[in-house]
Amino acid sequence: GAVVSQHPSWVICKSGTSVKIECRSLDFQATTMFWYRQFPKQSLMLMATSNEGSKATYEQGVEKDKFLINHASLTLSTLTVTSAHPEDSSFYICSARDDRARNSPLHFGNGTRLTVT
Amino acid sequence: GESVGLHLPTLSVQEGDNSIINCAYSNSASDYFIWYKQESGKGPQFIIDIRSNMDKRQGQRVTVLLNKTVKHLSLQIAATQPGDSAVYFCAERGNTGGFKTIFGAGTRLFVKA
Numbered sequence: 001g002a003v004v005s006q007h008p009s010w011v012i013c014k015s016g017t018s019v020k021i022e023c024r025s026l027d028f029q030a031t032t033m034f035w036y037r038q039f040p041k042q043s044l045m046l047m048a049t050s051n052e053g054s055k056a057t058y059e060q061g062v063e064k065d066k067f068l069i070n071h072a073s074l075t076l077s078t079l080t081v082t083s084a085h086p087e088d089s090s091f092y093i094c095s096a097r098d099d100r101a102r103n104s105p106l107h108f109g110n111g112t113r114l115t116v117t
Numbered sequence: 118g119e120s121v122g123l124h125l126p127t128l129s130v131q132e133g134d135n136s137i138i139n140c141a142y143s144n145s146a147s148d149y150f151i152w153y154k155q156e157s158g159k160g161p162q163f164i165i166d167i168r169s170n171m172d173k174r175q176g177q178r179v180t181v182l183l184n185k186t187v188k189h190l191s192l193q194i195a196a197t198q199p200g201d202s203a204v205y206f207c208a209e210r211g212n213t214g215g216f217k218t219i220f221g222a223g224t225r226l227f228v229k230a
Contacts, residue, residue: 032216105151109160
């Protein structure tokens with residue numbers, strides 16, 4: 001089955017530093033990937049759509065300069081949380097759409113738990 | 118029974134009983150609906166999907182019902198097992214706007230042995 005690998009699975013960083021999260025589609029190509037954020041006991045909130053070869057599209061209220069997205073290849077998207085603050089602590093989850101099956105459901109990574117101290 | 122907590126509604130069922138999880142979706146233009154299961158500390162896992170030209174779809178032990186008139190989805194799990202304990206999310210997707218998948222509020226299912 002289609003596998004999405006997310007790395008790291010957890011990270012602790014100090015306030016003011018930046019953290020990069022990687023999302024890879026292991027056995028399929030994904031022109032489009034999506035980044036979600038999930039706070040405890042809440043649903044997944046879409047942050048942005050990552051597009052290979054073009055700029056990411058951010059949802060309303062998501063700061064593009066704070067959450068930098070780079071879709072470097074058809075199998076890799078990265079999310080960088082810049083100048084992280086404690087309120088950025090959350091569970092970040094990526095998902096990818098298989099280019100061969102655009103009408104199929106998204107494949108999700110296992111998330112990255114970010115804790116900013 | 119079903120109750121509403123501070124964030125996620127909770128459904129508690131006895132092992133072997135059937136579970137019904139409900140969801141109201143928001144966008145009448147959505148034409149594709151998915152149910153996901155999320156276990157603690159993991160990403161969502163696909164369970165079953167349904168397109169807007171259908172009102173019912175069955176999988177293994179699971180059935181999804183779609184009522185477009187009232188924008189309502191339900192997930193039925195037959196013979197619920199302890200391994201079914203998780204948070205269940207419905208999600209919707211339209212065919213415009215980048216095909217974004219938007220998640221509903223979620224329901225926590227507890228299965229009592």
